Amino acid sequence: MSTEITTADPDHLIIWLDESYNSNEAAVMESGYKTNTSDFISVQVNDSYAHNTVQLEQEIKKCFQNISEDLRIFHNLDQCQLCIDANVDKKSIFLIISTSTALKIIPCWQESWSSIKKIYILGNFMSNIVDWMDYYRAHGIDILLFDLHKNLLIRLLQDISQYYLAKGKDLKSHVLSNTNLAVPYFGWAKELMIRANQALVLGSAYPPQLFEDEPTLIIFDHDGYLVDPPIDLKPFSRIANIINNQTTFTQRLNYPNRSFIIAIILPQLNQHQVLPFVQQNVLGYPSIQLFYLFFADSNGNNLAANCGPKLIECHSITSRTSAQTRVVCARVNDLNIAYCESHRVQYENQGDNSVANLFAEQKLDRVSLQLKYNQQLRREFEQRLFE
Numbered sequence: 001m002s003t004e005i006t007t008a009d010p011d012h013l014i015i016w017l018d019e020s021y022n023s024n025e026a027a028v029m030e031s032g033y034k035t036n037t038s039d040f041i042s043v044q045v046n047d048s049y050a051h052n053t054v055q056l057e058q059e060i061k062k063c064f065q066n067i068s069e070d071l072r073i074f075h076n077l078d079q080c081q082l083c084i085d086a087n088v089d090k091k092s093i094f095l096i097i098s099t100s101t102a103l104k105i106i107p108c109w110q111e112s113w114s115s116i117k118k119i120y121i122l123g124n125f126m127s128n129i130v131d132w133m134d135y136y137r138a139h140g141i142d143i144l145l146f147d148l149h150k151n152l153l154i155r156l157l158q159d160i161s162q163y164y165l166a167k168g169k170d171l172k173s174h175v176l177s178n179t180n181l182a183v184p185y186f187g188w189a190k191e192l193m194i195r196a197n198q199a200l201v202l203g204s205a206y207p208p209q210l211f212e213d214e215p216t217l218i219i220f221d222h223d224g225y226l227v228d229p230p231i232d233l234k235p236f237s238r239i240a241n242i243i244n245n246q247t248t249f250t251q252r253l254n255y256p257n258r259s260f261i262i263a264i265i266l267p268q269l270n271q272h273q274v275l276p277f278v279q280q281n282v283l284g285y286p287s288i289q290l291f292y293l294f295f296a297d298s299n300g301n302n303l304a305a306n307c308g309p310k311l312i313e314c315h316s317i318t319s320r321t322s323a324q325t326r327v328v329c330a331r332v333n334d335l336n337i338a339y340c341e342s343h344r345v346q347y348e349n350q351g352d353n354s355v356a357n358l359f360a361e362q363k364l365d366r367v368s369l370q371l372k373y374n375q376q377l378r379r380e381f382e383q384r385l386f387e
Contacts, residue, residue: 010070010164010188011090011091011092012070012091012092012093012094012117012160012163012164013070013072013087013090013091013092013093013094014060014064014070014071014072014093014094014096014156015072015074015080015083015084015093015094015095015096016056016060016071016072016073016074016095016096016097017074017075017077017080017095017096017097017098017101018053018073018074018075018096018097018098018101053098053122053149055149055150056096056122056149056152056153057073059149059150059153060153060156063153063157063195070091077101077105081109084115084116087115088115092117092163093115093116093117094116094117094118094120094156094159094160095116095118095119095120096119096120096121096122096152096156097119097120097121097122098121098122098123099121099122099123099124099129099145100123102119102121102123102143103129103132106119106136106141116141116142117142117159117163118142118143118144118159119141119142119143119144120143120144120146120152120155120156121133121143121144121145121146122146122147122149122152123145123146123147124147129145130145133145154196157192157193157195157196158192158193158196158354160188160192161188161189161190161191161192161193161196161354161358162189162354163189164185164186164188164189164192165185165186165189165354165357165358165361167185168182168183168184168185168186168189168361169182169361171185183365186358186361186362186365189358189361190210190211190358190361190362193210193354193355193358194210194211194212197210210355210358211362212257212258213257213258213259213339214259214336214339214340215259215261215289215332215335215336215339216241216258216259216260216261216332216336217236217239217240217241217260217261217262217263217328217329217332217333218240218241218242218243218249218252218253218260218261218262218263219233219240219241219242219243219262219263219264219265219325220243220244220246220249220262220263220264220265221242221243221244221265222244222245222246222265222266223244223265223266223267223268224244225265225267225294225317225321226242226265226322226325229242232322232325232326233322233325233326233329234326234376235369235372235373235376236326236329236330236333236369236373239329239332239333239336239366239369240329246281249281250281250285253285253287253288254285254287255287256286256287257287258287259287259289260285260287260288260289261288261289261290261291261292261328261331261332261335262282262288262290262291262292263291263292263294263325263328264277264278264282264291264292264293264294264295265294265295265317265321265325266293266294266295266296267294267295267296267317268296269295269296270295270296270297271295271297271303273295274293274295274303275303275306275307278291278293278303278306278307278311279306282307283307283308283310288310289310290310290312291310291311291312292311292312292313292314292315292328293311293313293314293315294314294315294316294317294321294324294325295314295316295317296316296317297316326373329373330370330373333366333369333370333373334370336362336366337363337366337367337370340359340360340362340363340366341359341363343356343359344356344359344360344363347359
């Protein structure tokens with residue numbers, strides 16, 4: 001369910017304490033408070049707690065399966081408390097508990113809740129429970145109640161996404177000399193929001209996924225022509241997906257909702273050998289929007305008629321190949337900037353500012369790359385003028 005992340009390790013910790021209590025267990029509560037349930041998410045109340053628990057365990061493990069992420073499930077209260085104490089100064093903790101567990105531990109742990117970012121309670125809606133929660137929310141404890149595991153999971157993903165978005169913005173505003181330090185947090189915000197979108201499963205169908213159709217660059221470099229990509233593609237190396245294996249390349253293309261722009265580097269092939277390669281590995285994939293060819297003794301005129309309008313340019317392999325590949329990177333980056341801006345406006349008009357902000361932050365990141373590239377081009381031109 002998740003997408004691959006190439007940023008720094010996250011610092012969130014999800015703790016789920018499931019003592020398997022009966023959600024209908026009697027509890028003594030004072031309910032002398034006014035109730036307002038407008039902040040709580042619910043679509044149905046007929047799923048049993050046991051069913052919700054099983055489903056949540058299955059889906060939460062899929063959503064947080066990266067090794068670098070920290071998801072811990074406890075069935076013992078003391079072990080859970082030890083984990084919270086051990087991570088209070090290291091991680092931002094998001095806690096999941098049942099209704100009955102919450103009734104038991106929140107009054108006892110109230111002094112230590114400052115270490116918890118948010119508490120998610122999985123259980124049945126009852127007026128006295130809502131009143132009880134409102135009391136503790138008024139005392140500074142951020143609690144949400146869910147009667148359906150899917151709603152809890154989606155909200156958890158959205159909240160962690162917002163946590164990283166805020167953290168990235170804060171870091172960028174305080175470390176003006178190096179905005180790259182904030183990029184990993186924006187990357188995690190984007191990734192978690194994508195997972196939340198993916199979790200919105202309706203039967204067997206998925207709604208459109210955030211960023212799924214963003215213009216994405218793939219460089220197929222079968223022979224490893226780019227010896228040092230961070231230098232050869234500077235400053236675009238982190239947005240270029242370089243693939244050397246042909247099977248991996250075609251597997252990556254087999255997602256019709258994606259939008260790929262491809263640069264294909266084939267220094268060992270001539271124009272007569274390139275056409276069969278393109279017909280077999282490129283033209284049949286609707287995910288490819290545009291592609292560029294680099295090969296020995298290029299003659300684009302002979303290929304254009306057979307490859308159609310998706311073939312933008314052909315280049316011979318020369319000492320300028322790395323620079324020409326950077327030009328392709330810059331064009332894809334421009335397309336991504338336009339994509340982010342149109343989607344930012346779309347979600348802003350819909351009133352969904354949290355998603356709009358994700359597109360805005362990615363746009364700013366891509367604009368920063370374009371500025372660096374333009375500065376690099378200026379330096380190269382100035383050097384040529386004085387040679």
